[in-house]
Amino acid sequence: MRYSRQRELILEIVMGTDSHPTADWVFQQARKQMPEISLGTVYRNLKRLATNGNVRTINDGTVVRYDWDQEPHDHLKCKICGDLMDVHLLEEDIRKSVREKYNFEVDDVEMTIIGTCNKHNTIMEEK
């Protein structure tokens, strides 16, 4: 794969945020520095960076988000504010259990835990 300024910029943008960005968000950021960049280029390069192992993908509903964190980890998704938070859970236990119980060789665990994050906790619940 040969070098391109576009791909370098795209990787830089993804690595520069903790916000689990979509392709479109990356595109909006990228065009600030490189106004002629096209959306197709962003999609193509994000996909390539993902197969290359430079970034990871997260399926958030019907949208794909990208994450530079290489360690296996999972996501908490708040149903109120939509925020995605990284968490490190029982990854090893899951792999072991699945391998033993189902004879299934695990490549990757994609876990999204949906609920309410601590920003919305209240002492008195009102119905």
Added chain:
Amino acid sequence: MRYSRQRELILEIVMGTDSHPTADWVFQQARKQMPEISLGTVYRNLKRLATNGNVRTINDGTVVRYDWDQEPHDHLKCKICGDLMDVHLLEEDIRKSVREKYNFEVDDVEMTIIGTCNKHNTIMEEK
């Protein structure tokens, strides 16, 4: 919500399979028995059945799949044949751990484990 023959048929179809069908698959089955049914009706009713708790949704890449199994469970997705299998894992441990460590109230855990299922296991690997 008032009765409709379409909704009854759609629920019957989803409950009659273990294949985690997409809206379009349900539509193809439904029109065999009710040729005039429309795709929009299938989407609308699947969505309603999901909010009603009659079926659950699974995000499989960019497609939504439906599952009638009401027990909390997770999915093994084979990267070779694409099959989705149901598995029952450490759900309670996950909920407890997330609640305690992150002060996050869990509604639902969506876990997809990607790998290779036992149909593709070989004793001798050939590269």
Added chain:
DNA sequence: AATAATAATAGGAATCATTATTATTTATTG
């Protein structure tokens, strides 16, 4: 540094899954 070979891009069209719109049909209720 100029040239040739070809990989990558920009821009836009196409596709796929899903949602919205609207005129018509149908279930419910008095």
Added chain:
DNA sequence: CAATAAATAATAATGATTCCTATTATTATT
């Protein structure tokens, strides 16, 4: 049975993503 309001069929619209093609940029070679 007639009124009414919810559900449908048909189709247009949308949003995310992929595909296409002429042009541009990178890299290897002179």
